[in-house]
Amino acid sequence: MHSNDAVSQRGDDGASVPLITHIVQFGRKLHDAGIDVNPSNLIDLSRSLLYIDIANYDDFYAAALATLIINREDMELFSLLFREYWQNREIPFEDEFPASEEKNGNGAGEARQLQKQLQPADGEAPGDAEEHDGDPEQTGYSSRELLVKKDIDGMTDKELDEARKIIAELIAILANRKSRRFSPAKSGQQLDFRKIFRRSMPYGEYCLKLSYKTHRLKKNKLILFCDVSGSMERYSRFLIQLICAMGAKISNIEVAVFSTRMTSITPYLNRKDIDEVIKQMSDQVHDWAGGTNIGGCLRELNEQQAHQMLSSHTVAVILSDGWDQGDADLMRSEMEQLRRRVNKIIWLNPLLGNANYQPLCKGMQTALPFLDHFLPVHNLESLSEATRLLRTLWH
Amino acid sequence: MFHSIEEIEQQFATQGYIADRHLATTVYLATSLGKPLYLEGEPGVGKTEVAKVLAKSLDTDLIRLQCYEGLDTNLALYEWNYLRQMLEVRLQEARGVDKDEIGNNIFEEQFLLKRPLLQAIQSAGKRPVLLIDEIDRSDDEFEAFLLEVLSDFQITIPEVGTIKAEQPPIVVLTSNRTREMHDALKRRCLYHWIDYPTLEKELNIVLTKVPEIKETLSTQICKFMELLRREDFYKRPGIAETLDWANALLSLGIDELDQGTIETTLSCILKYKQDQDKLSGESLDKALAVTKNFKGGPGVSAQGSIN
Numbered sequence: 001m002h003s004n005d006a007v008s009q010r011g012d013d014g015a016s017v018p019l020i021t022h023i024v025q026f027g028r029k030l031h032d033a034g035i036d037v038n039p040s041n042l043i044d045l046s047r048s049l050l051y052i053d054i055a056n057y058d059d060f061y062a063a064a065l066a067t068l069i070i071n072r073e074d075m076e077l078f079s080l081l082f083r084e085y086w087q088n089r090e091i092p093f094e095d096e097f098p099a100s101e102e103k104n105g106n107g108a109g110e111a112r113q114l115q116k117q118l119q120p121a122d123g124e125a126p127g128d129a130e131e132h133d134g135d136p137e138q139t140g141y142s143s144r145e146l147l148v149k150k151d152i153d154g155m156t157d158k159e160l161d162e163a164r165k166i167i168a169e170l171i172a173i174l175a176n177r178k179s180r181r182f183s184p185a186k187s188g189q190q191l192d193f194r195k196i197f198r199r200s201m202p203y204g205e206y207c208l209k210l211s212y213k214t215h216r217l218k219k220n221k222l223i224l225f226c227d228v229s230g231s232m233e234r235y236s237r238f239l240i241q242l243i244c245a246m247g248a249k250i251s252n253i254e255v256a257v258f259s260t261r262m263t264s265i266t267p268y269l270n271r272k273d274i275d276e277v278i279k280q281m282s283d284q285v286h287d288w289a290g291g292t293n294i295g296g297c298l299r300e301l302n303e304q305q306a307h308q309m310l311s312s313h314t315v316a317v318i319l320s321d322g323w324d325q326g327d328a329d330l331m332r333s334e335m336e337q338l339r340r341r342v343n344k345i346i347w348l349n350p351l352l353g354n355a356n357y358q359p360l361c362k363g364m365q366t367a368l369p370f371l372d373h374f375l376p377v378h379n380l381e382s383l384s385e386a387t388r389l390l391r392t393l394w395h
Numbered sequence: 396m397f398h399s400i401e402e403i404e405q406q407f408a409t410q411g412y413i414a415d416r417h418l419a420t421t422v423y424l425a426t427s428l429g430k431p432l433y434l435e436g437e438p439g440v441g442k443t444e445v446a447k448v449l450a451k452s453l454d455t456d457l458i459r460l461q462c463y464e465g466l467d468t469n470l471a472l473y474e475w476n477y478l479r480q481m482l483e484v485r486l487q488e489a490r491g492v493d494k495d496e497i498g499n500n501i502f503e504e505q506f507l508l509k510r511p512l513l514q515a516i517q518s519a520g521k522r523p524v525l526l527i528d529e530i531d532r533s534d535d536e537f538e539a540f541l542l543e544v545l546s547d548f549q550i551t552i553p554e555v556g557t558i559k560a561e562q563p564p565i566v567v568l569t570s571n572r573t574r575e576m577h578d579a580l581k582r583r584c585l586y587h588w589i590d591y592p593t594l595e596k597e598l599n600i601v602l603t604k605v606p607e608i609k610e611t612l613s614t615q616i617c618k619f620m621e622l623l624r625r626e627d628f629y630k631r632p633g634i635a636e637t638l639d640w641a642n643a644l645l646s647l648g649i650d651e652l653d654q655g656t657i658e659t660t661l662s663c664i665l666k667y668k669q670d671q672d673k674l675s676g677e678s679l680d681k682a683l684a685v686t687k688n689f690k691g692g693p694g695v696s697a698q699g700s701i702n
Contacts, residue, residue: 038582044428051427052400052420059400062420070581072435072588180465181536197477201498218534308575333669337629 179218188212227320229259258297295331314342324363353378406452431566436589439633446526446567456523460511462533502554525564
């Protein structure tokens with residue numbers, strides 16, 4: 001049936017013009033649904049019709065899928081749209097999308113919506129960040145003012161500026177690593193044989209100058225895993241605010257907040273109202289009375305981020321006091337898994353600032369064997385100290 | 396080159412690769428349109444095998460480039476053989492070659508170490524199959540470089556000139572998706588996701604690859620694997636594991652699955668200690684019971700799960 005429909009698109013004289021119009025229309029439809037298709041893909045699909053029988057629905061579907069889709073995640077939505085378009089031409093286009101977007105709740109539709117929301121914020125981001133950091137008192141958002149006061153109580157503009165610098169430096173240290181690739185250098189431990197040989201060519205066999213090569217710097221991926229339960233909330237919020245203030249400077253970063261459940265807030269990092277977002281998330285998702293379930297949240301992190309962010313070039317930073325009310329075995333096994341997948345794990349604990357503090361609580365005890373660094377972050381000095389330590393150790 | 400989708404299905408089947416119509420169509424289009432084929436899927440579902448079988452079906456060379464982080468143009472494209480070049484200069488001196496002539500020939504092809512990409516482009520005769528395996532392991536720089544090579548199939552070596560492929564190779568890229576590749580690269584390719592096979596297809600594969608196996612055992616194996624893949628393991632077993640297991644059970648002379656057998660041969664299918672621990676006691680009993688009760692032949696939709 002459907003195949004007959006498809007054939008009829010050719011028109012009586014067999015001319016392919018109407019069919020191409022349909023292909024273009026279909027491409028536009030995909031685009032509207034959030035699946036990006038570029039003209040060269042559509043050309044490929046048209047070319048492929050030379051080789052396959054368009055009357056065979058399955059083959060035509062396979063061809064369209066192979067030429068137009070480049071992500072597995074889009075396949076479901078694609079097959080839906082494909083059926084809608086090529087099987088039943090009676091449905092008006094505008095009516096279809098709400099349904100398909102609902103079906104793919106976390107898919108293209110939502111992403112597109114989010115993108116729309118983000119767009120205005122994107123354009124203003126740098127200036128905006130400047131404004132907040134420079135003078136928090138003058139911002140127009142009362143909620144923000146309140147939070148800044150609450151989080152960074154008694155901090156002057158100068159201190160705030162300093163805090164931003166320290167965080168920027170900390171992130172720079174965490175985010176850079178030595179690549180295995182080389183680039184030319186004035187001095188170094190390794191000779192660049194290729195270059196030496198080429199340079200000495202004009203002088204016959206004499207090698208006048210040695211050339212060196214050294215490892216390039218590459219970017220790490222960074223995961224920030226912040227506890228927002230109880231007293232930890234103000235530290236996490238402080239840190240996240242500072243990171244957001246740097247906005248576009250950081251790429252390859254994943255920020256998640258957790259208490260009983262984990263929520264990724266990376267998509268919101270560029271938004272002006274990040275405080276509002278954190279607050280909403282805390283209200284919605286996090287069960288404040290339920291205590292912290294670090295193991296369960298780590299598990300969510302391990303599962304959700306396994307492909308995108310967890311690799312041998314990932315640095316995971318956990319900000320928590322380690323008071324865990326969940327299953328210690330689960331936490332151990334999840335820490336173990338995280339340990340295997342990422343390059344470094346750093347645990348920042350505000351309680352460590354207290355001279356009498358001993359990491360005796362169950363959660364901290366469980367986590368300690370898997371950590372590369374266990375550092376205090378109760379105030380700016382300690383943060384700066386931590387930064388200095390990491391710089392000496394890593395670079 | 397292939398002339399129809401059916402021909403590919405047949406050829407692949409002859410080589411012992413059971414391809415569904417969807418994959419066959421994509422391969423057919425890739426060879427006909429001259430576009431690279433980008434295969435993605437979980438480890439062990441037979442991505443690399445597609446390239447091997449493709450080369451065999453076309454009776455042509457398979458040139459393989461295994462990607463890893465730090466792979467650079469010197470290892471993927473070409474490198475001058477410095478030692479031979481230096482030796483050549485010394486030899487010419489020793490032979491008393493005229494001073495102006497010395498070293499004139501050292502940038503000739505005989506001093507060129509050809510790496511896979513250059514090999515694929517220079518190859519004479521039939522179009523070779525170029526397998527770029529596990530592209531997700533390479534880094535961004537290499538990805539960008541590959542984009543360039545795959546778009547016009549030509550390579551410039553400063554000392555020699557530009558080498559253009561007389562006939563572009565058939566390119567197959569595979570990815571386990573440990574990282575997301577850039578869209579630009581994928582856009583230049585035909586994309587195909589290879590999923591875990593259906594029970595019917597997997598049974599077919601087992602019977603093709605391990606022909607000596609009895610049908611009862613192979614049905615049980617495939618059913619058991621199907622159940623396992625529904626569970627939440629760190630590394631779910633692929634077809635490669637199924638075949639390993641079938642071979643292992645066959646060489647142990649086992650006719651039917653039982654608890655002891657599964658426990659002793661578990662390392663064939665689950666490669667992580669935590670996964671093995673997960674499949675023990677009750678969950679194993681349950682899976683085994685479902686497997687044993689499964690009498691329906693291939694094609695019958697399965698019911699029940701471990702938990």
